[in-house]
Each structure stands twice: as structure tokens, then as C-alpha cells.
Amino acid sequence: xxxxxxxxxxxxxxIFFTVESCRKSNCPIPTSSLVSQYDLNKSIAAINTTNVAxxxxxxxxxxxxxxxxRAQFSQSFVAAARFYEDESGYFFIETLNGAWMVAHINTDxxxxxxxxxxxxxGKYFIRExxxxxxxxxxxxxxxxxxxxxxxxxxRKLSFVxxxxxxxxxxxxxxxxxxxxxxxxxxxxxxxIIKEVTNTLSSGFSGVFQNFYTQPDDRILFCRDFVDxxxxxxxxSGYFFIxxxxGINIANGEDAEHQGQNDYxxxxxxxxxxxxxxxxxxxxxxxGYYEYYWTNPASGKEEVKIVYVVRIPNTEYxxxxxxxxx
Numbered sequence: 001x002x003x004x005x006x007x008x009x010x011x012x013x014x015i016f017f018t019v020e021s022c023r024k025s026n027c028p029i030p031t032s033s034l035v036s037q038y039d040l041n042k043s044i045a046a047i048n049t050t051n052v053a054x055x056x057x058x059x060x061x062x063x064x065x066x067x068x069x070r071a072q073f074s075q076s077f078v079a080a081a082r083f084y085e086d087e088s089g090y091f092f093i094e095t096l097n098g099a100w101m102v103a104h105i106n107t108d109x110x111x112x113x114x115x116x117x118x119x120x121x122g123k124y125f126i127r128e129x130x131x132x133x134x135x136x137x138x139x140x141x142x143x144x145x146x147x148x149x150x151x152x153x154x155r156k157l158s159f160v161x162x163x164x165x166x167x168x169x170x171x172x173x174x175x176x177x178x179x180x181x182x183x184x185x186x187x188x189x190x191x192i193i194k195e196v197t198n199t200l201s202s203g204f205s206g207v208f209q210n211f212y213t214q215p216d217d218r219i220l221f222c223r224d225f226v227d228x229x230x231x232x233x234x235x236s237g238y239f240f241i242x243x244x245x246g247i248n249i250a251n252g253e254d255a256e257h258q259g260q261n262d263y264x265x266x267x268x269x270x271x272x273x274x275x276x277x278x279x280x281x282x283x284x285x286x287g288y289y290e291y292y293w294t295n296p297a298s299g300k301e302e303v304k305i306v307y308v309v310r311i312p313n314t315e316y317x318x319x320x321x322x323x324x325x
Contacts, residue, residue: 033184033185034182034183034184034185035182035183035184035185035188036178036179036180036181036182036183037178037179037181037182037183038177038178038179040183040188040191040192041084041157041174042140042157042159042174043188043192044083044084044089044174044191044192044195044196045089045157045158045159045172045173045174046138046140046159047192047196047231047237048083048089048172048195048196048199049091049159049160049161049170049171049172050138050159050161050231051196051199051200051229051231052077052081052091052170052172052199052200052203053161053162053163053170054228054229055200055224055225055226055228055229056074056077056163056166056170057163057164057165057228058224058225058227058228059073059221059224059225060163060165060166061165062224063220063221063224067166070166071102071103072210072211073207073211074093074102074103075102075103075107075110075210076206076207076209076210076211077091077103077203077204077206077207078090078091078092078093078103078104078105078203078206079103079105079107079206079210080202080203080205080206080207080209081199081200081202081203081206082198082199082202083172083195083196083198083199084174084195086149087149088147088148088149088174088175089172089173089174089195089199090104090105090148090172091103091170091171091172092104092105092170092171092172093163093168093169093170093171094114094126094129094168094169094171095167095168095169096130096133096134096162096167096168096169097167098113098115099113099114099115099126099127099129099130100112100113100114101113101114102168105148106148114126115127115130119143119144119145120144120153121143121144123143123144125141125142125143128141128143129141129158129160129169129171130169132160133160133161133162133169137161137162138159138160138161138162139159139160140157140158140159140160140173141157141158141160141171142155142156142157142158143155143156143158144156145175147175149175150175154175154176155175155176155177156173156174156175157173157174158171158172158173159171159172159173186305186324189232189305189322190288190305190307192322193237193305193306193307193320193321193322194288194307196231196237196320197239197307197308197309197318197319197320198286198309200225200226200239200318201309201310201311201312201318202312204222204225204311204314204316204318205311205312205313205314207221208311208313208314209313218314219249219250222241222249222250222316223249223250223255223258225250226238226239226240226241226250226251226252227250227252227255228252229252230252232322234297234298235296235297236295236296236297236298236322236323237320237321237322238251238252238253238296238320239252239318239319239320240252240253240318240319240320241311241316241317241318241319242262242274242277242278242316242317242319243315243316243317244278244281244282244315244316244317245261245263245315246261246262246263246264246265246274246275246278247259247260247261247262248260248261248262249316253296262274263275267291267292267293268292268301269291269292271291271292273289273291276289276291277289277306277308277317277319278317280308281308281309281310281317282310285309285310286307286308286309286310287307287308288305288306288307289305289306289307289308290303290304290305290306291303291304291306292304293323295323297323298323302323302324302325303323303324304321304322304323304324305321305322305323305324306319306320306321307319307320307321
């Protein structure tokens with residue numbers, strides 16, 4: 001036993017020292033317990049695009065039926081929605097029939113046909129996107145494109161999926177290749193909820209400004225959009241929207257809760273959670289918050305971490321979260 005301890009302790013110390021050194025210098029860490037920046041970016045692109053596609057599909061199926069109005073709605077959302085720290089994350093929407101551009105941050109591309117466009121390596125990446133959506137339903141496509149932030153031609157990996165009722169597909173992605181930056185799983189999840197919530201906050205602001213300008217229309221839109229969105233592997237991720245007086249505008253997990261006044265809502269530890277969230281968005285604009293709540297996936301009370309952000313130019317804030325296991 002003494003021999004084992006003599007050998008094991010130095011090895012454990014070496015492992016600890018190596019991991020700590022790698023975290024500081026961004027060198028590769030051979031461990032499955034950490035999340036790489038590359039995999040995190042892939043998760044954000046996939047979750048974000050799937051969430052937005054789900055929201056669009058619900059709205060299109062329930063309230064927006066003609067293609068012209070759908071295009072106007074899409075352009076309002078896409079023009080405003082951004083994600084990633086450098087805001088290089090954006091959405092594009094194209095038709096499955098002929099790959100005509102419906103919505104893009106570069107408005108000059110709207111209305112153009114892109115099926116035969118290739119990147120600098122001659123890859124017909126739009127054709128591949130169409131095929132992925134038609135025959136697989138969703139997936140990643142790699143190609144080279146100009147980064148709107150850096151202005152340079154860079155490797156891009158985009159996630160695409162369908163908006164079935166419109167016969168369109170939507171995509172988003174990120175620039176650059178794998179890096180040696182790693183995150184603890186809880187920190188990766190915190191960044192995911194931040195990015196996907198900021199995306200809806202900015203996208204909704206564009207829709208409110210250019211499409212749904214009346215209060216009642218905005219409320220119905222919020223409820224429809226978040227109604228079927230679920231994310232994370234266990235489906236525990238969803239969105240909620242409240243106004244600054246505490247009234248619940250929309251709740252993706254519990255539609256019957258919509259319209260209720262949450263100002264006095266407390267968790268099982270007696271904390272006024274909505275009051276605290278209102279204070280965060282009023283004083284900081286956005287931030288993280290922890291409380292105790294029942295996980296709809298497990299049915300158990302767990303610690304929940306949420307990220308909340310004010311929807312620009314409104315009295316609303318939107319949030320999403322995950323449960324600490």
C-alpha cells in the first residue's frame with residue numbers, strides 16, 4: 001500500500017499540473033470532461049438554428065400564411081439577430097426550390113439565386129446545403145466564405161435545417177477551425193444559454209420594430225414563437241418572457257402560466273426570483289441568476305441557472321436556463 005501511494009501521488013500531481021498549465025496556455029487537453037471551443041461553437045450554431053427554425057415554423061403555421069409576409073417577417077428577424085462575442089453569428093434563409101435568398105444580413109443578396117455558387121475551392125456549398133436538408137433534414141456544411149467581421153476569407157461551418165411549411169431552409173455558422181480552448185461543462189452551458197437568448201432578444205426587437213408593432217400582436221407572436229422550442233439533450237431548455245412589472249408574456253414550458261403576475265413568485269427557498277431578474281435587466285441589461293426550480297425533464301427540484309436579457313426598445317425581458325446536476 002505504501003508503494004502504491006508513493007507512486008500514485010506524484011502521478012496525480014503531474015496530471016493536475018499538466019491540466020492547469022494547459023488551461024493557462026490553451027494547449028490540447030486529452031479529456032472528455034471538458035468542452036472544446038470548436039464543439040461549443042457547433043452546439044451554439046445547431047441549437048440556435050433549430051430554435052429559430054422551430055419558432056418560424058410555428059408562426060408560419062398559425063398566423064403568417066403568404067410568402068410575401070413570411071419573407072418580410074424573416075428579413076426583420078434576420079437583420080437584427082446576432083450572436084457570438086464578435087457578432088459574427090447571423091442567419092440566412094433560402095428556398096429549397098432553386099436556392100433563392102429570402103433573408104440575409106447582406107440585403108444585396110436577397111432575391112438572388114445561389115444554387116450554383118461555389119467557394120474559393122470550387123465547392124458548391126449551397127447545393128450541398130439543399131441536399132442535406134432534403135435528404136437528411138439537418139446537418140453541417142463546411143466551406144470558405146468572407147467573414148463580415150474580419151473581412152477575410154475564412155473556413156466556415158454552418159448548420160442548416162428546414163422550415164417545412166415555407167419549403168425554405170435556414171442556416172447559421174461560425175468562422176475558423178478547432179482551437180485549444182476548453183470549458184467546464186457548466187461554463188459551456190452558460191455560454192449556450194447566453195448566446196441563444198441574446199439571439200431571440202435581438203431578433204424579436206427587429207420583428208417588433210418592423211413587423212409586429214402593436215402590443216397584442218407582439219404578445220401572441222411571443223407565445224407562438226417559443227411554444228414548441230426545446231433544447232439540450234433532455235429537452236429541459238425553453239424560453240420565458242416577462243414584462244418589467246412581472247407579468248408573464250410567454251412561457252415555452254407552461255402555456256397555462258401565460259398572463260399571470262409573477263412579481264411575487266418565489267422559489268422553494270423563499271427567494272423572489274422574478275423581482276431579482278427584473279432588477280438585473282433594469283440595472284445591467286442582462287445577466288445570470290440562480291434559483292431552485294422543478295426540472296420538467298426529471299420532475300425533481302434542482303438548482304437552475306438562467307440568463308436574462310432585456311429585449312431592446314421594449315418593456316420585456318427574455319430568459320432561458322439549464323439545471324445543475
